[in-house]
Amino acid sequence: MSQPGPINRRRFLGLGVCTLGAAYLGRRSLAAFAPPLVEFSLVARAQRVQLAGHPASLITYNGLVPSPRLEFRPGDTVRVHFHNQLGEATNLHFHGLHVSPQGHGDNVFLHISPGERFTYEFTLPENHPAGLFYYHPHLHGRVAEQVFRGLGGMLVVRGDIDEIPAVKSAREEFLFLKDFALDNQGEIIPPTPAERMNGQEGSLVTANGQVNPTWTIPQGGLVRLRILNGSRARFYRLALQGHPLYLIATDGRALAKPVELQELLLAPAQRAEVLIQGNQPAGNYRLMDLPYDRGGMMTRPQAAPILIATLSYRGSVPPLSLPTELIPVSPVPEPTRVRQIKFSMGMGGMGTMDGMGGMNSMMGMNGGSPMRFLINDRTFDPNRVDALVKLGTVEEWELMNVDPDHMDHVFHIHTNQFQITHRNGVPEPYLAWRDIALMRGGETVRIRIPFRDFPGRTVYHCHTLDHEDLGMMGVVEMKA
Ligand code: C2O
Ligand code: CU
Ligand code: CU
Numbered sequence: 140m141s142q143p144g145p146i147n148r149r150r151f152l153g154l155g156v157c158t159l160g161a162a163y164l165g166r167r168s169l170a171a172f173a174p175p176l177v178e179f180s181l182v183a184r185a186q187r188v189q190l191a192g193h194p195a196s197l198i199t200y201n202g203l204v205p206s207p208r209l210e211f212r213p214g215d216t217v218r219v220h221f222h223n224q225l226g227e228a229t230n231l232h233f234h235g236l237h238v239s240p241q242g243h244g245d246n247v248f249l250h251i252s253p254g255e256r257f258t259y260e261f262t263l264p265e266n267h268p269a270g271l272f273y274y275h276p277h278l279h280g281r282v283a284e285q286v287f288r289g290l291g292g293m294l295v296v297r298g299d300i301d302e303i304p305a306v307k308s309a310r311e312e313f314l315f316l317k318d319f320a321l322d323n324q325g326e327i328i329p330p331t332p333a334e335r336m337n338g339q340e341g342s343l344v345t346a347n348g349q350v351n352p353t354w355t356i357p358q359g360g361l362v363r364l365r366i367l368n369g370s371r372a373r374f375y376r377l378a379l380q381g382h383p384l385y386l387i388a389t390d391g392r393a394l395a396k397p398v399e400l401q402e403l404l405l406a407p408a409q410r411a412e413v414l415i416q417g418n419q420p421a422g423n424y425r426l427m428d429l430p431y432d433r434g435g436m437m438t439r440p441q442a443a444p445i446l447i448a449t450l451s452y453r454g455s456v457p458p459l460s461l462p463t464e465l466i467p468v469s470p471v472p473e474p475t476r477v478r479q480i481k482f483s484m485g486m487g488g489m490g491t492m493d494g495m496g497g498m499n500s501m502m503g504m505n506g507g508s509p510m511r512f513l514i515n516d517r518t519f520d521p522n523r524v525d526a527l528v529k530l531g532t533v534e535e536w537e538l539m540n541v542d543p544d545h546m547d548h549v550f551h552i553h554t555n556q557f558q559i560t561h562r563n564g565v566p567e568p569y570l571a572w573r574d575i576a577l578m579r580g581g582e583t584v585r586i587r588i589p590f591r592d593f594p595g596r597t598v599y600h601c602h603t604l605d606h607e608d609l610g611m612m613g614v615v616e617m618k619a
Contacts, residue, residue, distance in 0.1 A: 175215040175262075181206075181231070183276075183290065184224035187325070191343060191350040194325040197289035198225060204348050205315040205369060206292025209274065213267040213298050219259040223251045229285060231259060232277035232553070233294060234408055235391040235574045237267055240554050240597035247277040247553070247598060248521060264592065268556075268572070269298025270391035271365050271410045279519060279612065283604035287319070287339065287371040288327050295365075300393040305462035309361035309414055312354045314448065316405070317369040319343040330605070336510065337435050337546065338372025338407075338603040344428065346448045354448065356417040358455035363387070365412045368405040372603045374547075376431040378402040379415065379450060380424040385461055388412035391556060392572035393466035402429065406549040408602045409575040414461060421452035433603075434580040435546035468570040471558050471587035474535035478526060481539045482548040482578060482601065482611065484512045511610045512601065518610030519600075525613035526599075528590045535560075538576060538584045545580030548606065552599035552615065557588040575602060590617050 181200045188197050188204055200206040211217055223229055230249045238245050244261040251257050275291035276282060293315055300306055320328040320341030330339040346352055356362045364384075368375055377384075378401060385397040390410050403411055428445040511518045515525070528534055536557075538550050556572045562584050576584050600612035 175212065176218065177211055177215050178218040178220070179209075180220040180222065182222045182224055183229055185226065188289075190319065190321075190348060191345050193321060193343065195319065195321055196324075196326050197319075198285065199289050200292065203292075204289045205317065206274070206290060208293040208295060208313065210295045210297060211263060213263050213269070213296065214265045216260065216262045220256065221251065221259060222256045223253060225285075226253055227281065228252050228278055229276045229281065229290075230278050232275055233261070234273040234275060234551075234553075235270070235410075235556070236261075236263065236272055236294070236296075237554060237556070237592065238263060239593045239595060241593075241595035245553065245597075247279075248596070250278065263296065267296060267298070268392040269296050269300050270388055270393070271295060271367060271412060272391055273367055273369065273408055273410065275369070279521065280608050283339070283371050283608050286369070286604055287341070289319075291317070291369045293365075293367055296391075299466055300388060303462055303465060305361070305460065306363060306387065306414075306465075308459050309363035310356065311363050311365065314346050314364055314366040315348075315369050316366065316375055316447070317345055317348075318371075318373045319345065335605055335609070337433070338605045340370070340373045344373075344445050344447065351446050352448050353423075353451050355451050355453040356415065358417050358421060358452055359458040360417045360456045361459045361461070362415045362417070362450070363412060364415060365410070366403075366405065367410045368407050370407050372407060372433075372605060374407070374431050374433060375405045375447070376402055376429040377405065377426060377447065378429055379426045381419045382415050382424060382450070384413040384415065386411060386413050387462070387465055389571040390573045390575055392468075394569065394571055395466065395468045396464055397461055398569055404431065404577070406547070406575055406577045406602065407604065408549070408551060409577075415450065416459075416461065417452060418458075419452075423452075424450045426450060433547045434542075435544045468572065470570055471589055472533055474533045474587055476528075476532065477535045477537065479515075479537045479539060480550075480599075480613075481515050481541050482513070482550075483516070483541045484510060484544065484546075484611075485516070486510060512606040514600075514611055514613045517613075519612040519614075521614065523614060524596065524616045526615040528615060528617050530590055530592075530594055530617050530619050533587055533589045536586050536588060538578055538586060540578035540580055540582050542580055547580060547603070548578050548611070549602040550576040550578060550584070550586075550599065551602040552588065553597040554593055554595075554617070555588055555590055557586040559584060559586050561585040593617065594619055
């Protein structure tokens with residue numbers, strides 16, 4: 140193991156509790172001269188926990204659901220002592236971070252066997268954006284189930300946006316959204332063939348592992364709500380009674396200025412930060428998840444709104460105002476290369492998939508090859524490079540959802556964030572950095588990706604995790 144700094148200058152991460160009840164790994168000591176090494180242990184294991192008042196057999200990192208929140212700064216070297224105590228292989232992914240995808244870094248091709256220990260280590264560039272990121276397992280074929288059983292947590296990078304006075308004056312709250320399907324014994328219910336195809340959802344919808352937690356706002360005050368969709372497949376269409384949401388950051392980076400929203404749609408793994416103004420009569424206001432139809436012939440869209448959390452007025456402060464400017468966002472320059480990336484499903488590919496036999500007979504495809512989720516008509520192969528890109532260039536990817544079943548798909552690429560330029564030919568209303576792009580059935584979404592800094596192989600895929608596990612993933616290789 141390399142030694143970036145002497146032991147007495149390391150910062151270890153300990154446990155703490157935030158107001159909505161989620162535990163986090165925060166900095167235990169922070170001297171002004173502290174060099175940037177953050178070191179901690181993560182242990183993945185199966186255990187019985189209390190989840191929103193229900194006993195549940197889940198899998199956790201360090202015993203916690205949601206997993207502990209991690210906090211880093213630009214320039215930090217991060218060292219994670221990972222121990223796999225699950226009865227099956229797994230690995231770690233640091234979703235959205237701009238760090239090396241190679242070696243002991245954010246390498247999703249690693250296979251950490253049961254009982255094995257592995258030390259991850261990577262360094263965030265000094266200019267790494269501040270924002271909200273996500274860590275979760277990423278072993279192909281096992282991702283959906285391991286996430287659904289409980290693995291996954293928030294990862295915060297502190298920096299410029301946190302220092303903007305109007306943002307700093309807001310009360311910071313975190314909302315980690317995740318649904319579970321539990322039977323009467325508290326065991327996770329496996330997906331039916333149709334759920335496997337559509338992406339499994341559960342009826343227990345939690346925020347920070349609770350049903351309807353409350354957070355408070357002072358009259359005149361501001362709340363900065365940092366939201367992550369940690370679900371396997373469920374989307375959230377959020378609206379707060381009586382209050383608009385002022386979007387200040389998307390997947391991992393600030394906007395140039397706040398954007399007023401009446402509702403906020405979050406696909407799996409998508410993040411958003413919103414400011415809420417405490418300018419309504421004192422009382423309780425409900426944050427609701429409104430019905431949303433992900434498409435697909437066999438999905439049963441949620442019929443009624445679901446209560447996610449409650450905002451409660453408490454006390455008052457001299458009125459705070461919203462920020463007018465945040466962090467400038469410059470447009471990504473013209474691309475040097477354009478690619479078409481088509482998302483579909485169909486028969487064929489190679490191998491057999493567990494659980495798909497039932498699907499095939501259900502769909503009247505007796506004995507045929509299994510249903511696969513495809514990118515450019517191919518199913519995932521870790522040994523094939525689907526997109527070879529030159530480091531230091533910008534590419535435009537035309538993401539086309541040509542799914543015959545008209546189901547939503549959720550594009551995600553590792554290592555480099557992108558900007559959406561057009562959706563169905565219509566220019567995007569504002570510039571934003573993202574690592575998730577929702578493609579509704581039939582849509583074409585154009586994005587520009589600057590491939591910067593890090594060479595190596597990594598992946599892009601649908602973040603409806605069942606689809607990723609069923610092959611909707613490709614390999615990108617970044618070469619100098
Ligand atoms: Cu959230 Cu490939 O990851
Ligand atoms: Cu990712
Ligand atoms: Cu998909």
